[in-house]
Amino acid sequence: MGYSRDAWGFDEYHPVAQNGSNLYGKDGIGFMIVDSLDVLIIMGLDEEYKTAREWVANVLDFNQNSYVSLFETTIRVLGGLLSAYHLSGEDHMYLTKATDLADRLLGAFNQSESVFPIKFVNLNSTSRRNYDGSCLADIGTLQLEFKYLSHLTGDPKYWNYVEKIMLRIDELEKFDGLARNYVSVSRATFSGALIGLGALGDSYYEYLLKQYLLTNKTEQMYLRMYNEAITGVKKHLLKRTNSSHLFYLGEFYYYNGGKKTRFVPRMEHLTCFAGALFALGSEKIHDSFSEENLIIGKKLTHTCCEMYFTQATGLAPEYVLYNTNSTGDTLYDNGRKHNVLRPETVESLFLLWRVTGDIQYRQVEFLYLLTFKEWGWRIFQSFENYSRFPEGGYTEIVDVDAIPPKRTDNMPTFWLAETLKYLYLLFEDPDNDLLSLDKYVFNTEAHPLPIFVPSEEIRGEGWNRQ
Template sequence: MTRPASKTPISYRQHFVRKSGGVILVIIVVLANFLWESGKPWYHSDIFKDKRCRHMDPIEPPDLSKLSPLRRERFERVRDSIAHAWKGYADAVSLNSTKGGGVIPADDLTPISKSRNGAATMNWLYYGATLHDAIDTLYLANLTVEYNEAVDILTRYDIQTTSIQATKTFEYSLRILGGLLGAYSLSGEPRLFASAQNAADSLLQGPFQASPSIIPRPFNVLAPSSSSWDWKTMIQRFYKFLYIVGRNHLTSEHKYNSLAGFGSFGLELSFLSTISGDQRYRKTADVIFQHVKKYEHNGIVPERWNVLTGTPESMHGSLGSGSDSFYEYLIKVPIFDGCYYDEGMEMYSDECKLVGKDHLELYQKMLRDSLRSDHVTRQSISGPGGTEFVFPTEFGTRYDHLLCFLPGLLALAAHTQGGNNKDDDMALARDLLDGCHQLYTVAASGLSADTGRFQSKAFVPIDSSYYLRPEFVESLFVLYRFTKDETLQDAGWEVIESLESHCKIPGGGYAGLKDVNNPSAGYVDDMPSYFIAETLKYLLLLFGPDDYISLDDFVFTTEGHPLRKIKKEEQDLSKPFCVLLSRPPAPVPWTLLFLGAMVLACIGGSIYLVHTILHYAIKMNNDKRKTQ
């Protein structure tokens, strides 16, 4: 039997190199991955990978030569106001510092704090609310530099699913998702569509999927839009896991949702399904609507719902806060789909599906059984013998500025749906608008209190603050487009002059007022994202050309984002779509490369030093043995 040849003895140096080589290789690989991931933004995903969307030609800037000198001056004045508001926000959140990725800008500007101590921002949504909300307004105002800057920032990385903070589902949908869809609808920029689809997917995978019932969660940590498991997304997923485990045991706010909070997704998700060809978005909203419709009474759906059971907490309902956008979408979703009831033919249009008919029937029932009896008040607010006005109210006595959306909604429905009561509905819309206008006129600042009560032929403010709200100017815009009554433009101009006189902050941005009857009482230190998204946008369009963003071609979301109606002949999915290919990963900054090289050099040097010391220690020990 032949014995195997003996192996050559291995020196310590060879042994060390073999053993340490694997360790060094692992260290190099780990460090290289760390550097690569550090060079990416906080969350980098396949945001632009193989996205398919309908091509849209960009909307051209308005032709101001069509306007009278006065109207052109007013349009340009509002455009300057938009630029001033955006500058305040952009300067405060340091947008330039986010261009490398990894930082989500703050949600709101606090303009007073900015001018005093530099604490200039407020976070409550944790997704850059103003950045997303303002982008289509910048486009409409033809502020090209500002618009391009905003698009560049919010498409550099997956900002729409990055924050590990819990966010408000409804507010995220109307500001983040709606803002992206509105800007895409105007510009046709495919990157905005890709970001919007990722935002919608994170909703469907987050608060919708996490709910034990059909009612989505009011808060949730959003799911990343890709399946990546790098160390950053692992942190996000781990935090989400802890949040889901603890929310039902630590708080009660996750157990309840408002009607507006879960019933106002229909327009945005219908638009997304139409332009992507993916019907799961529309179906998600339709299923929710069909569920809650079963609980309506006299056209009013309960306002507060239990998320765990999917049932209402009580049968109380209203048209104001917590419910308003649900009723707004009863008309706007069918308008987007081209659905209406043809009185002459006594039938619904061919575009009407069952859910569209149900939307219109519920709206008509609300209009017939509840609106005029519970939400319209006629009275004087200037003492005996004063002129009577018609005001939108909650059950006859309480005024809420949010209800000033009703004139615009009534006018929009009358214009698009027609019917035997069209003239009466338009007349009521104008009366309600005049009532809202009167509450602006009687205040010393020319701006309306937020809430109040009618009593003894007087209007008594409950909350006398003005929060830069848009509902009144939204209705001004809608009724002007249908009536061409230039006195409505004059009313809008009064609002602009009041904003410039009392709310404009020299350093940038605008602030609300603590007391509309005493402008010197101080400011409300907040410029909400809706101020640029809605208030200034509707004022801009009020003075722009009448065919600029026509109500025949666009439907505005509850946050004022214009969604282009897709004509029937354009819905053929066989037509070419724009295709977005994966973009290359973000480059590793040179500073990180240098630091990485230094770290590798230090580790390599340390290993070599230890190796040399051990080698000579062993060599000296062997030499010592030989001499013995």
């Protein structure tokens, strides 16, 4: 592929310029290659995997004077190494690299004034950037990776650092289970007024459920927090349009302890992971809301697919404004009509296919004529038609409603790690039982981690907290 030819070793690929760039620092830390290791294993690309493994073993070095995002590095690089360790048959090289990286990332905790970690951490020094702000997703999307590392190494320190975050969040005041999207690191409190499942908050809610599932449903605290949050989502964020009755999740602003609130009918593509969240929750938590939650997951995913199918290119914009009047469903912001190859909609299609068996189904208000696989195939064809670059790679596009679309010369790592992986798994033969949801939990970067029961030596307070 173009990346191997033009940008090998760089964090990101620019297909038009036929070169690469690094996300943090001059040397990079293997975002593209490490993020893609499990894809190569899953797809059986043995020669490409061998080349990538050799680069990780012999070239990748985390001893750099570079500031990196704790969140992005954890979900992409640490998660990628841990998944590769398991899927490779426990190749110890990956665990050694993962442990080295995690120890360096712990500086984000050790340099913080509270249990909330700082947003950026230097990989080989104790110097820090004087920046207090962070967000809910950045502090609440570390737990799967660090807990699994404690399980593998027997060292509870990784578990303890990330669990203290969750214990503190559990103590803070929330609005019907919903946490505000911004946080103050120094005070370990929420800040701002925004609540939502888009950027800044999304994967926190994802990890409430997945923490419960990863440790084999042993930590009841996360089941409670998830159920409280889902109740709040349905009460305050879930709406539907008047024209076509499309279900969507908007943004909520919470002022003065809830004395004043404001709803904004804006749904980001990032929020489209919620279809998968509702579907997975309905499958794994058998209660009186399971059927209702599955229906919500289906309808939200239908809305997200419509974000694709109503555009000239068949690709979704970054977000949609929904019309609260009786005529028409959507309003668009011309400044946010670009597509960056995001995975959330195909992630939800994959989860719904795994949960339901991809059957056609009829609801009172809708006749869904296409199965989840057929929806996924339409989306894939649109990527092929408008995002694929002839000389190799795929690019972001500027305006999803313009043909031919202008390109933004970038191919992010999640295109390989998530979007293509979920599309591949969507069309995989179900008889192969590849990465069963009974055995694996996918982190927010689509890296599969095996479900485990934590030992007494590593498990923390969440074990007992209800």
